[in-house]
Amino acid sequence: MVEVRYFSKSGNTEAIAQAIAAAVGAEAHDISMPLSGNTDILFLGGAVYAFHIAGRLKKFIKTLSPESTAKIAVFSTAGNPGGASGLIKKQLQKRGITPVEREFHCIGGLAKDETVQKQAAQFAREIMEEAKQ
Template structure:
């Protein structure tokens, strides 16, 4: 099974999740500035919420996907909003790709909110989540 992991992060929260997924899958996690260069069965795509929306970097990455992707699996962090799933799903489906129904989301630290998140438990949970996706 071909697996890719891409993410965008400003504060490092989503990158922590991406690295945990990387460890669980044995696949390098890369920033969305690195496009997909081959077909993948599963694309773990990590984002977070900035000013109530996903970053333009995520939007550009999705827009520029030029390979076959079996399914896109969302993982995200946010201090206030529950998840980026709905926003990312809309972009993925507009591109003609399939979005997985399952996602992983946890709180991310932002200034004084949710300090030390994602924490050790979050990182273990995202590993379990990723393994279940590829089973």
């Protein structure tokens, strides 16, 4: 099962989540929606707020385990060009989870840009392809 979860305060990360979900034939949900069961691929997104990811996203990550989620691919938005993926990956690693090395990030203000949306969709399709190999 492929799942998409995100935390988004002002809609930028949500816009990327929607592009990813549409590309992989899944639905994007806020992290308040628990995962439905054993997950083959989880696309997990967040953003940077005052140099940190949201506490709610950290809490969600604490519910994950390597056993219940086979593969996690991270995406993020931020004001700075580096995104938040490194911060999210660090929290996953604390749980003993090694996320997919590749990640997608963009500047928040560009998240609804058509080109960026296409890049996010392409990223998601490539992760799906890699998972099949």
